[in-house]
Amino acid sequence: xxxxxxxxxxxxxxxxxxxxxxxxxxxxxxxxxxxxxxxxxxxxxxxxxxxxxxxxxxxxxxxxxxxxxxxxxxxxxxxxxxxxxxxxxxxxxxxxxxxxxxxxxxxxxxxxxxxxxxxxxxxxxxxxxxxxxxxxxxxxx
Ligand code: CMP
Numbered sequence: 034x035x036x037x038x039x040x041x042x043x044x045x046x047x048x049x050x051x052x053x054x055x056x057x058x059x060x061x062x063x064x065x066x067x068x069x070x071x072x073x074x075x076x077x078x079x080x081x082x083x084x085x086x087x088x089x090x091x092x093x094x095x096x097x098x099x100x101x102x103x104x105x106x107x108x109x110x111x112x113x114x115x116x117x118x119x120x121x122x123x124x125x126x127x128x129x130x131x132x133x134x135x136x137x138x139x140x141x142x143x144x145x146x147x148x149x150x151x152x153x154x155x156x157x158x159x160x161x162x163x164x165x166x167x168x169x170x171x172x173x174x
Contacts, residue, residue: 035068036174039117042163044152047105050074054142055108058151061138062112065124071111071172079103085166088159094147101147109167118160121153 045058063069077085082099089095114120126137130149133140142150154160164173 035070035113038068038113038115039160040070040111040113040164040173041117041121041154041160042152042167043110043112043121043154045108045110046148046150046152047101047107048144048148049142049150050106050108052142054150058138058142061124062110062121065114065120067112067114067117067121069110070113070174071168073109073167074106075109075167076106077103085163097147111164111168111173118154118156122155125151125153 043062045055049055049058059069075081079099082102083090083095086095086098086102089098092098112121124138126133126139128139128149129146130139130143133143138151139149144150154163
């Protein structure tokens with residue numbers, strides 16, 4: 034049953050939306066057994082991106098990352114599946130598309146470590162924070 038399954042927050046990043054890869058990525062997600070529980074097209078402000086990536090604020094790439102994430106619309110998704118967090122990360126592949134496995138989303142749709150097409154929560158706690166950042170309880174069913 035959908036409501037007992039693990040959920041992860043996924044983002045189709047501005048590079049992939051601009052490249053019109055949204056449909057192809059959604060098809061890959063559904064084809065891999067994920068159910069879309071909530072979905073929205075959002076244009077993040079710089080502040081929204083800074084809040085979302087707050088855990089990375091001390092990183093040297095923080096300013097570039099948040100500028101990129103606010104450069105155009107993204108699609109934010111709540112995906113449900115057994116073991117959704119780990120399985121979505123596996124489907125995405127390594128952060129750097131050049132290191133990502135053949136057949137992974139970042140290998141296919143990403144262009145660089147920054148323009149890497151997709152995001153996924155990296156653990157249960159971050160998934161809870163990230164889902165709550167974009168969706169209200171009711172929208173998640
Ligand atoms: P994401 O999974 O969204 O989480 C943080 C993001 O920072 C990561 O994907 C990358 O797109 C981005 N990023 C940019 N530069 C780097 C870097 N040098 N190392 C790791 N992540 C980076």
